Amino acid sequence: MTVGEVDRGGGHDAAETRYRGLLEAAPDAMVVVNRGGEIVLLNVQAEKQFGYQRDELLGQPVTNIIPEGFAARLIADDLRSTADALAQQIGTGIELSARRKDGSEFPIEIMLSPLESAEGILVTAAIRDISERRQAQEELRRTAKLLELIYESVSDVTYLLAVEPSGVYRFESVNRAFLTATGMAREQVVGRLIEEVLPESSHALVRGYYRRAIEERQRIDWEEVAVYPAGTKVGEVSVVPVFDATGRCTHLSGVVHDVTDQRHLEGQLRQAQRLEAVGQLAGGIAHDFNNILTAIRGYAELARRGLEQDDGRRVDIDEVIANADRAAALVHQLLAFSRQQVLAPQVLEPARIVAGIAPLLRRLLGEHIELVTREAPDTGRIEVDPSQLEQVIVNLAVNARDAMPDGGKLTIELGNVELDAEYAADHVEVTPGPFVVLAVSDTGSGMDAATRERIFEPFFTTKEVGQGTGMGLATVYGIVKQSGGSIAVYSEPAIGTTFRIYFPRVAAKPATLAAPIAARPSARDNETILLVEDEPAVRAFGRRALESQGYTVLEAASGAAALTLAASHEGPIALLVTDVVMPGLQGHQLAERLTAARPELRVLYVSGFTENSVIHHGVPEHDVAFLAKPFSADGLCSAVQRVLDEPMG
Numbered sequence: 001m002t003v004g005e006v007d008r009g010g011g012h013d014a015a016e017t018r019y020r021g022l023l024e025a026a027p028d029a030m031v032v033v034n035r036g037g038e039i040v041l042l043n044v045q046a047e048k049q050f051g052y053q054r055d056e057l058l059g060q061p062v063t064n065i066i067p068e069g070f071a072a073r074l075i076a077d078d079l080r081s082t083a084d085a086l087a088q089q090i091g092t093g094i095e096l097s098a099r100r101k102d103g104s105e106f107p108i109e110i111m112l113s114p115l116e117s118a119e120g121i122l123v124t125a126a127i128r129d130i131s132e133r134r135q136a137q138e139e140l141r142r143t144a145k146l147l148e149l150i151y152e153s154v155s156d157v158t159y160l161l162a163v164e165p166s167g168v169y170r171f172e173s174v175n176r177a178f179l180t181a182t183g184m185a186r187e188q189v190v191g192r193l194i195e196e197v198l199p200e201s202s203h204a205l206v207r208g209y210y211r212r213a214i215e216e217r218q219r220i221d222w223e224e225v226a227v228y229p230a231g232t233k234v235g236e237v238s239v240v241p242v243f244d245a246t247g248r249c250t251h252l253s254g255v256v257h258d259v260t261d262q263r264h265l266e267g268q269l270r271q272a273q274r275l276e277a278v279g280q281l282a283g284g285i286a287h288d289f290n291n292i293l294t295a296i297r298g299y300a301e302l303a304r305r306g307l308e309q310d311d312g313r314r315v316d317i318d319e320v321i322a323n324a325d326r327a328a329a330l331v332h333q334l335l336a337f338s339r340q341q342v343l344a345p346q347v348l349e350p351a352r353i354v355a356g357i358a359p360l361l362r363r364l365l366g367e368h369i370e371l372v373t374r375e376a377p378d379t380g381r382i383e384v385d386p387s388q389l390e391q392v393i394v395n396l397a398v399n400a401r402d403a404m405p406d407g408g409k410l411t412i413e414l415g416n417v418e419l420d421a422e423y424a425a426d427h428v429e430v431t432p433g434p435f436v437v438l439a440v441s442d443t444g445s446g447m448d449a450a451t452r453e454r455i456f457e458p459f460f461t462t463k464e465v466g467q468g469t470g471m472g473l474a475t476v477y478g479i480v481k482q483s484g485g486s487i488a489v490y491s492e493p494a495i496g497t498t499f500r501i502y503f504p505r506v507a508a509k510p511a512t513l514a515a516p517i518a519a520r521p522s523a524r525d526n527e528t529i530l531l532v533e534d535e536p537a538v539r540a541f542g543r544r545a546l547e548s549q550g551y552t553v554l555e556a557a558s559g560a561a562a563l564t565l566a567a568s569h570e571g572p573i574a575l576l577v578t579d580v581v582m583p584g585l586q587g588h589q590l591a592e593r594l595t596a597a598r599p600e601l602r603v604l605y606v607s608g609f610t611e612n613s614v615i616h617h618g619v620p621e622h623d624v625a626f627l628a629k630p631f632s633a634d635g636l637c638s639a640v641q642r643v644l645d646e647p648m649g
Helices: 012-025 044-050 068-075 079-088 131-153 176-182 200-216 260-305 313-337 350-365 386-402 421-426 472-482 536-547 559-568 587-597 611-616 633-645
Strands: 029-033 039-042 094-099 105-117 120-129 157-163 169-174 220-228 231-243 249-258 346-348 369-375 382-384 408-419 433-442 486-492 496-504 528-532 552-556 575-579 602-607 626-628
Touching (some): 231 260, 260 313, 260 633, 346 350, 386 496, 472 486, 528 559, 536 633, 559 587, 575 587
Parallel strands (some): 528 575, 575 602
Antiparallel strands (some): 029 039, 220 231, 346 382
């Protein structure tokens, strides 16, 4: 059948030419089918698309290239109804699979239109190969799926808001992290306004930032604290406006990075740095006061020696000494806080310390407070100064007692614990490893967050004036830190407080705890001591104290003066008593130079800082004789005697 046969009117050659021209010019495959389902016309694109020569398809059933089920629609008995139906479908593409000559199938989009002819109604099918479109769609689906997976797996809270023309913001999508953070289900969020989802306290804030992002047409960042059912979160929020082709903002893309833990660690670090700075200041003040107290107490002690027992002036001098001792105790607490006190660490079983101090604690607490002690059977050993550990427990017990004026329970527990990397990541001053934990818990009034942040600061107290120095917990903090441990506090108002102290666990055997035996000074005639001290009052007091015991004293105000004095002294020098930290030549440098020239010279270091400070200033860690300030005349002479009596190594 030819086009001329389709159009019996005049000029059929011209019509045929025109029609064929249109078919051949079409970018898609064009196939014309008669009521018998035979192909009566096709263009070159159809040949290429299906892999046939034109003669191989003309007169052949259309089912050779398209499915039979669809082909049946082209040859329906009621062709008029078919024509009407096709007329309604003009411009509407139908997607299905077609078949090439080699048997391979490929996706097509087919558009049908009726064609009136002398032979009846024919159907023209415009067939487009949509393989590339399908491939692009599949790639788009894969990309969308990948983006969705990424969107859902991102740990940051991520959301997309639709910005409606009325100015409201509606959640269009949220990721899994959003739902986890808020504790909400997806259907509770998607499609709802921000006012229905976000905490009321943040409504005005976020709307202000959203409005600013749209007006400035750029990303806006801010930090926000939000309280959700799942907990309070601190987030760094970023929101980016999305505009359409007309310039209208249609969406806002938001990301919230959870910095709750980071801010918590930053707070811990700031507190540690603040306490460190206060500790350095306190240590420096304590060092200066030690020099002053050494002179005050020393001279008072010397003055008392010259008085008869019934002399009324002894009472006044005793008061001076007593108050100097009180001041020295306060200085000792400052040194404890600043981790600059002298420690005598021993390997011990902490349960023995707790058991030994329990009777004292019961007297301190009173009958209205119950004391309970518990120990895990496998509690390990620690290396601490036993007297300092006792002070830690006593200070915490007194603090707990004051928090339970109407009675309660104080529980002291001991056990082993492994602090892992995750715990250490949340606590800036902790390193992972095995520890012994000492937990002291009370059922008292508890503390709020503001109080908890300051409890370890020296002189900070919530008690009334005159009822506390504010040094108890500061001393605990210093002792624990100097002993290599860490301390954490957990407290809630009206519930109680728990202090957990972590000491590194050691494998060494415990030492035998023995009470120190005080040595009494004795006269040492004909022995010369070189006393080096840059504080004039301390130096003068030390000379008088030593000379009162029969020693010959050479005194110098500096290391350089001591070298000159020693070089000019022809006789032997039994002992060098030197301050550790001095202007110019330091104590250890002086000792090194003098012992090189005088190998028999013994050395006693004196300082208001800790024994560790001697080591930190270059003195070898072992075989260090050390006397802490403030000291009495008897204390100085006892230390000198002890060093002189020790055999030379």
